[in-house]
Amino acid sequence: MLVFSSSLVAQAHSAQIAGDFPFIITCEYKGMTHAFYLSRVDxxxxxxxxxxxxxxxxxxxxxxxxxxxxxxxxxxxxxxIQELRASGQAHDLSR
Structure with a gap:
């Protein structure tokens, strides 16, 4: 039971941290727009x-x-992240 409850705490913490980050960030480089997808949060x-x-x-x-x-x-x-959001380069998933 202790392992299970510590796993839930870790999942809740991870979800909160991941919620602080946009899912996609778009960046222009050499005239092309690149979509960077959230891969992980350490x-x-x-x-x-x-x-x-x-x-x-x-x-x-x-x-x-x-x-x-x-x-x-x-x-x-x-x-x-705030500057990327303000410039329209940060995109979240709608829930």
Missing amino acids: ADGLATYITPSRRAGTISVEGTAKALGESIGGSCLGKT
């Missing part, structure tokens, strides 16, 4: 986003967007 609250073409980036609730792998530019880099 225990420290760092979200990883990935595109179908395997470009990836990270962002935390209080931090700014950073590219992973190749250092590319784009319209998302250095923006906070």
Whole structure:
């Protein structure tokens, strides 16, 4: 029973953290729009986003967007989640 209840607490905490992040972030790079999908949120609250073409980036609730792998530019880099939402680049799933 203890294992089961600690699992529920972990799931509730994960759902709350994931709720702080948009499901999709769209970024423009070299005249093309790329859709970055929420892939995971680690225990420290760092979200990883990935595109179908395997470009990836990270962002935390209080931090700014950073590219992973190749250092590319784009319209998302250095923006906070609030700035991405305000610019229409962050998209949530409707419930």
